Amino acid sequence: MAAAAARVMLLPAARRRFWGFSESLLIRGAAGRSLYFGENRLRSTQAATQVVLNVPETRVTCLESGLRVASEDSGLSTCTVGLWIDAGSRYENEKNNGTAHFLEHMAFKATVEILADIIQNSTLGEAEIERERGVILREMQEVETNLQEVVFDYLHATAYQNTALGRTILGPTENIKSISRKDLVDYITTHYKGPRIVLAAAGGVSHDELLDLAKFHFGDSLCAHKGEIPALPPCTFTGSEIRVRDDKMPLAHLAIAVEAVGWAHPDTICLMVANTLIGNWDRSFGGGMNLSSKLAQLTCHGNLCHSFQSFNTSYTDTGLWGLYMVCEPATVADMLHVVQKEWMRLCTSVTESEVARAKNLLKTNMLLQLDGSTPICEDIGRQMLCYNRRIPIPELEARIDAVNAETIREVCTKYIYNRSPAIAAVGKPGFFSSMRKVGQVLLINCLLFNP
Secondary structure, eight states, X not given: OOSSEEEEEEEEOOSOOOOOOOSOOEEEOTTSOEEEOHHHHHHHHHHHHXXXXXXXXXXXXXXXTSOEEEEEEOOOSEEEEEEEESOSGGGOOTTTTTHHHHHHHHTTTOOHHHHHHHHHHOOOOHHHHHHHHHHHHHHHHHHHTOHHHHHHHHHHHHHTTTXXXXXXXXXXXXXXXXXXXXXXXXXXXHHOOGGGEEEEEEESOXXXXXHHHHHHHHXXXXXXXXXXXXXXXXXOOOOOEEEEEOTTOSSEEEEEEEEEOOTTSTTHHHHHHHHHHHOEEETTOOOGGGOSOHHHHHHHHHTOOSEEEEEEEEOSSOEEEEEEEEEOXXXXXXXHHHHHHXXXXXXHTOOHHHHHHHHHHXXXXXXXXXXXXXXHHHHHHHHHHHHSSXXXXXXXXXXXXXXXXXXXXXHHHHHHTTOOOEEEEXXXXXXXXXXXXXXXXXXXHHHTXXX
16 A cells, blocks of 8 residues: 555444625725735636545546545545445334444454455454443443434434334443344345445545455455345424423423435435525624524524534434534523524525525535545545545536525525424423424424415
């Protein structure tokens, strides 16, 4: 491998855990002088476009077993190599929930050779299993102290009731304590099949050399896992709510979401822009009423919450689009009302300037996330599983640029208007009564045309 060092990872496809303007800008300075930024902005835009076009290509080769080898050689002194397997908790049931995450722990510090050995020979020692069992149980305790994680687990539990997406990635405590070596081996032989695996690499990596390694270490092992690939279990969204009472909590933590779409759906990009338009905010932000997000302006001015964060979580065939917020119990009702009005505005009166700003921010954030070989490798593996190809950055930018205010209004109306939301809340019981008004049909049904 043409690299001084390599980072290696095994990441199952788990349930969850996704330009500048060329116009002249004229500003009056404090002393009344005219400050002209148009030319520099145009130069920076052209430079950014040139950099995007110079991104190395992603080479993809499919082996006879169906395993895909994908790499991007950027000439760095190090590289990141990882296996991405389309076999997360979506393919688990109540009895083996937590197995995929358990296997991820077993291979956490493995090399490419060891990863291949795990798949081929199932080298899962009892001592290692017991050690990781303890690690996962401690991890579960840590997760339970993270209220945002807790609320999102509850949100999935109520939104996707009695389905795989409604269960947690880690699994229940009783499952973690009882998972055996046989359970892990059965999961590997059932789900770790060539067409569901991507060997991805980024950085200083030779595609031909990586291909030779893949053939040597994975050539025969994946062919031994015979049988049909299990079908994707269906997961139905249910508009509902779940409330967890905790009298010791001073603040209310809640999430509200409507059903969105999967990764490959045509409306995904538009919902990503709408999600960016809503944005996020907390009390540490400056700016006040000068913030770009309208919802941030309203919450800041009215002191309605401590923080909020919009989210757009996509899976293969469904998704959740909504907002997570932390509020004082007394302001929950007002905060929910403001959120509903802002969602209403997306459906009826969002402006082109707001959409343009959100598109620029979305493109910028996407590029910033591809900083280094590890995030690029993750992006390659994820996109190969989701789209069966790596979408070029210029194509992705073109898709984002195609979104305008009219498409935002149409798509948001499709997924918000007359849709029952899923709501999850943790806190004191005092604020629960304000949620009842929202739980029926989000009140958007009435607010859209009777604000």
